[in-house]
Amino acid sequence: MTYTFKLNDRIFKITLEESDGQIEVEIDGEKIPVDYKKIEDNLYSIILDGRSVTLGVFKKGKKIQVFLDGDLYDLESISEREQRKSSLAASGVQEIKAPMPSRVVKVLKSEGDEVKRDEGVVVIEAMKMESELKSPIAGKVRNVMAKEGDAIETGTVLMVVASDTPPAE
C-alpha cells in the first residue's frame, strides 16, 4: 500500500509491503527492509540495517504525530486529490484562529494592511504568556474580528488574510 504524507509544506510518498512476516518499504525509489515491532501502543521500535530507532506514534484519523529524536512531527495522510489541493493552500484566503482559550492582547494589523508570510498579526495571552499569531500567507488583511481584551475560545476566527494573487485553478 502506498501512503502520501504531508508535513508542513512537504509531500512524502512511502510504499509499504509485507511478505514473509517481514516489512519492506520504498521511499524515494529506494527499497528498505524494516524490522518493526510495537513496544507499547504508542511506541514503535524499528530496526533498519542494525540501526535501532524508537519512535512515539499517535494516530488520530488521518493525522499522525511522530516523536522522533526529541521533536514532534505532525504528519497528515492525504489522498491524491488532497495533495493537489494542499499545494494551493499557501495562497487563497486564510483565517487566523485562536489556538487555545486566551485573551487578545494586541491586534497588530488593520483592515487593508499588507502582511508578509509569517508576519505577526495578533498577540494573545494564555497560560500567563503572550504569543504572536502569524499569517501563513503573504497578502492583505481582509477582515479583523479580534478586539483587544476579548476573551476567545479555541478556534475563534480573529482575522482573515487574503493573498494578493487569486487562488490558481
Added chain:
Amino acid sequence: MTYTFKLNDRIFKITLEESDGQIEVEIDGEKIPVDYKKIEDNLYSIILDGRSVTLGVFKKGKKIQVFLDGDLYDLESISEREQRKSSLAASGVQEIKAPMPSRVVKVLKSEGDEVKRDEGVVVIEAMKMESELKSPIAGKVRNVMAKEGDAIETGTVLMVVASDTPPAE
C-alpha cells in the same frame, strides 16, 4: 447493582448506586458516598470522606486485580450460584497445577499419603529458583502425575488431592 466478590476464601458483597452523578456504595449495611474518578485506564482515584485512595485496577473477565497499598488482591466476581459452589471448594478434589513453565525438582508426596492444608507437595524450578507447590486442602494424595526432572508447561496437572470428607451437597 450488587456485586459479590471472592477473595481467597472470603466473600464480600457490595452494592453500587449512582444518582446525581454521585456514587453511593453499601458495604456491610453501611452506605458510603464515593467521589470516584478514573485517572488512567488502570488507575482509579477514590475520595471517601476526604480520604484520598489511589488504586490500580485490572479487570479481565470476572477476575479483577486490585493493587492497594503495595499488595495485589485477586478478586473474582461471582454469582449467587457460584458463591454456593465456591464455599465447597475447600473440600472435594483439587488438582495441583504448574503455575508457570518449569521443571519438577522433587515430588514430596506419594499416592495415598496424607497431606495437610498448605503442605508442600511438589517442588518445581523456574526462573532459576525452586518453589514449593502446596495443597489447598487437607486430604489424601489420589494421583501423582509429576516425575522428577519433567519439563512442564503452565497448567500441567502434577498431582490430585482428595479431601477426606466427600463434598457436601
Added chain:
Amino acid sequence: MFKKILIANRGEIAVRIIRACRELGVSTVAVYSDADRRSLHVALADEAYHIGGSAPGESYLKKENVIDAARKSGAEAVHPGFGFLSENAEFAEMCEKAGIVFIGPTPEAIRLMGDKITARKIAYDAKVPLVPGSEGAVSDVEASVVAGEVGYPLMIKASAGGGGKGMRLVRSKEDFESALRMARSEARSAFGDESVYVERFVEQPRHIEIQLIADSYGNVLHLFERECSIQRRHQKVIEEAPSGFISAKTRKKMGDVAVKIAKAVKYKGAGTIEFIMDQKQNFYFLEMNTRVQVEHPVTEMITGFDIVKWMIRIAAGEKLPFKQGDIKMNGHAVECRVYAEDPGTNFMPSPGTIEYLSTPSGPGIRDDSAIYNGCEITSFYDPMLSKLIVWADTREAAIDKMASALREYIVLGVKTNIGFLRRVMADEEFRQCKIDTGYIERHPELISPGERDLRPALIAAAIAMENSTASGPQSQTAAASSWKLFARRSGIMRSPLA
C-alpha cells in the same frame, strides 16, 4: 513536627511537597480545582478537598477556601509552594489568625520584600550592590552628573516607560546629550511625561541567584548560587548549580550579602536573592523571592540539603543544626524545564492531552513532574510539564547526562521543547558556559531540528496507517530472517532524506 499539612498548590511542586511530608511522617492534604480532580497531587495525598472552579481566581487563589479546607481536614500547617498564594502576606496573616502555621516567612517579611522600592532600600542599607544609576527621575544637569559616575555604556529610561519606548542605550560620552534629548522627546510623545532616569547598562547580563535558608533563631545560611541565564520570554528554561562562570571569591561575596539582606528582615524559611551579573562578575540586587523556587532542586543536588523538608522543619520550630561551613558543594547539577510549548512559534503554549509519555531515569537523574499518560494540560495553568534534573561530578558530565536523559523523553499529544533542549545541550557556546539572558534569542538555529533523516518517521506513520486497517502487521515477530536481510544490505541508511 506537624501531624498534618495542607499543600495549597498543584502540579509538580505540590507533588514535591507531598513527598517531603511523607518522608517526614506527616499526613498530607491536597486541594484541587474542578480541572484538577484527576491530578497527581490529589492521587498522592492522603486527603483531598475540592476548593472551587478551574480558574486560579476561583480556587487556588481563594484564601478562604484554602483555609476552610485546612480547618475541615485538621491540618496544622499550610505549605503554599510557589506562585498562587505563596507571596501573599494577607494569606499568611489569615493563616496565623486561624491558628494554622504558614510555612514561610512572616507576613511582615513578605510585605517588605514584595515591594520593589522597599526591597531596594533594604538592600541599599545592607550595602548590597544595586545597578548604579540615578534614584528616580533626573534633570538634564543631574543626568550628566550621574552619567559621569555610572560610566558607559549606560541606559536612559523613561520613568513612565515600558516596551522600549523612551529608552536609549548610550555607548560613549559624546552621544549622551543627543540621546538624552531623543529619549525625553520619545517619552513625551509616548507617555506625555518626559522624565527619565539613568542606569548602568549591564551588557550580556547573567541571572545568578543565591538560595537562602533561615530558621526562627536568627541562623541564616546560604546554599550557594544558581545560574538561570537561559531564558525565553523572561522565564527561566535551564538552570544550573553552581554557576560555571563565577569565582569562589564572587560566590562568597554574593552569599555574604544575601545573608545580610535576609537578616535585615528577620527572614525565616527558604528564600532566594536574585542578582543580575555582568561579564566581569559585578553583581547587582534585583529582588528577593520569599518562597521556594522552581529551580530549587539543582541546589539540593549539589548540597544534599533537602530545602522543602527544611522549610517544614523550620516552620515546626526546629533549629538549623548546621553552620555555614558545614554546607559543602559537590559536583554539578543542571535542570531543564520541559514545557508544553512550540519553540517554532515563539514558544507558544501547547495545551492538550498527553497521549503518550516516557520519562528518563537512571543514575543521577531526577524528574520532578506531575504528568502521566492521559493527563490533560489545560490552559488554566502554567504549561510546565516537568523539571528534569541531573547531577554529575563536573559541568561537562552533567550536560552530557542531561543530553542523554533527554533522549529518553517522549511526549505525544502536545508540542514540547524537548528537541530544543537537546540542541542547547549540544551547543558549543552553552557547553563553554558562554551564556547570558540573550542566549536563546541569539540562537534561532536551535529552535528547529533542521534537516534530518525522516525515513523512520515516515515508516512509523505508514505502519500506523496500515495497523489501523484490519490486515496490518500488528506485531510482527522478530523473525530470524532479519538476519539475512541485515547481511544482504549494509551502509545504505546513512544519507539524510531529501
Added chain:
Amino acid sequence: MFKKILIANRGEIAVRIIRACRELGVSTVAVYSDADRRSLHVALADEAYHIGGSAPGESYLKKENVIDAARKSGAEAVHPGFGFLSENAEFAEMCEKAGIVFIGPTPEAIRLMGDKITARKIAYDAKVPLVPGSEGAVSDVEASVVAGEVGYPLMIKASAGGGGKGMRLVRSKEDFESALRMARSEARSAFGDESVYVERFVEQPRHIEIQLIADSYGNVLHLFERECSIQRRHQKVIEEAPSGFISAKTRKKMGDVAVKIAKAVKYKGAGTIEFIMDQKQNFYFLEMNTRVQVEHPVTEMITGFDIVKWMIRIAAGEKLPFKQGDIKMNGHAVECRVYAEDPGTNFMPSPGTIEYLSTPSGPGIRDDSAIYNGCEITSFYDPMLSKLIVWADTREAAIDKMASALREYIVLGVKTNIGFLRRVMADEEFRQCKIDTGYIERHPELISPGERDLRPALIAAAIAMENSTASGPQSQTAAASSWKLFARRSGIMRSPLA
C-alpha cells in the same frame, strides 16, 4: 575512548550500561533473543542485533553469536554486565582473540577467582581472614584439636554433604564428642562417606562486601562496603551503603584486605569481595565477584562515583585520577529489588504481562529498571523488575524515603514483593539495623498485609464491573456536590473492614 560498545546482556543492567555509554559519547549495540525484541535495551540502543532463541543457552550465553554481532556492528569493546558471560574466562579470551576489548578483568583473574579453592588460597596468602576451621576432612583427634582452636559454637559438616545432612551445630565443648559421632554416622548413611570437617559457626551472619575499582596501572581503590544481609532463598533483596553496623575501623580493615586480594591477582575493572560477618564485626572472606554487581548503585549514591562509566574508561586505558583518600562517603543509600514474585508462596516467581505500571520519582530516588507498561516478564530470565534506590543524609531518612517511594510503586498483571518491602521498611528491627541473613525467615509476619480496610478495593472492583457495562459511571466529574456529602458525613471511615 571507544566509539562503539556492544552490551552482551539484557534487562536493567543493559539499560544501565547503555546510559553510561551515551553519557560518554559512545555508540551502543544491543543484542537480543527472540523473547527480547520488544525489550527496553533494544529500544534505547543505537543498534540492535538478534542473537538467537529465548533460552539463555540459545542466545545470551552463545559466545560466538555475541562475538559475531560485535564484528558485524564494528563494536570495539563488549560490556558483559552481570550473569550470562560476565565471569566466563573463555569468553573474555575469545574477545581478546577477536581484537575486541572485554570490559572487565583479564581471563586469568576471572579464572583464579572463579575457582573457590584457588580464591580461598589467594585470600589466605594475602592474610585475609577465612572462616576458622579445618582445611578439609579431619580425623577424630584432629577434629578435637581444631575445635579447641576454633572455639564454640562451631559446625561439624559432612565433606560430601549438602541439605543439612551430616551437619551438627555444637555450642559447647561438652557436646563435641557425641556430636562428632552423630555427624559421622549421619554422613555415612546419607552419603556413604563419613568424612567431616570443622568450621566456626557464624551466628546471625551478616553479608557485607567491599566494592573495588582497579585500573591497568596497578591502582586499586575500594569504594567502601555494602551490607546485603536481607536475603531470601540466598538471594539479596535489600542492600545498603554504608552498613549501619560496622565501625570506621572495621571498614578500613575490610577495605585494606579487599585491596590486597585484588592486587594479588593484578585485578582491573570493577570487582567485589564478599565477606560473612558475625555480630562482633569479625569478618571472613567468602568469594570475589569479578564483574559489576546488581547492587552497585548504592555505592554510586554515597560516593558520587559512577562505577559503570569507570569500568569503561579503565578498559579504554584510562588511569584512575583518584587516590584512596579522595573517595568520600556521603549520606546513606538503600536499594530494594522489586521482584515479580509472590511472597505468600515462598517468593515464587510470578511471570506474566505488566498490565499497568507506575514508578516512583522525585528527589534522591533512582529507579533502575527495564520494564514498561505492557512488557512481558517471561520465565526465561530473572524475575527482577527493577532496582529502586534512594539516597538521604542518614540511614533513618533513607529508609523513610524508601518507604515513601514504595508507596508510589504500582504494578498490575504480576505479583510483586512491593507490599513486603514496605513492611520491612516499617519494621523496627530493620530500622534499628538488627539484621542478618536469617531476617526474612525470622519475620513471617511481613509476608502478607494482614487485616486492613479493604473497602476501597471492593469499591474499585465494583466500579470496574460497572464500567464494563455500557451504562457505568465512566468518568464522573468532580461534582461540587461532593462538598455536601463530605460535610454531611465525617469520621465513619476509620474502622477496618471485617
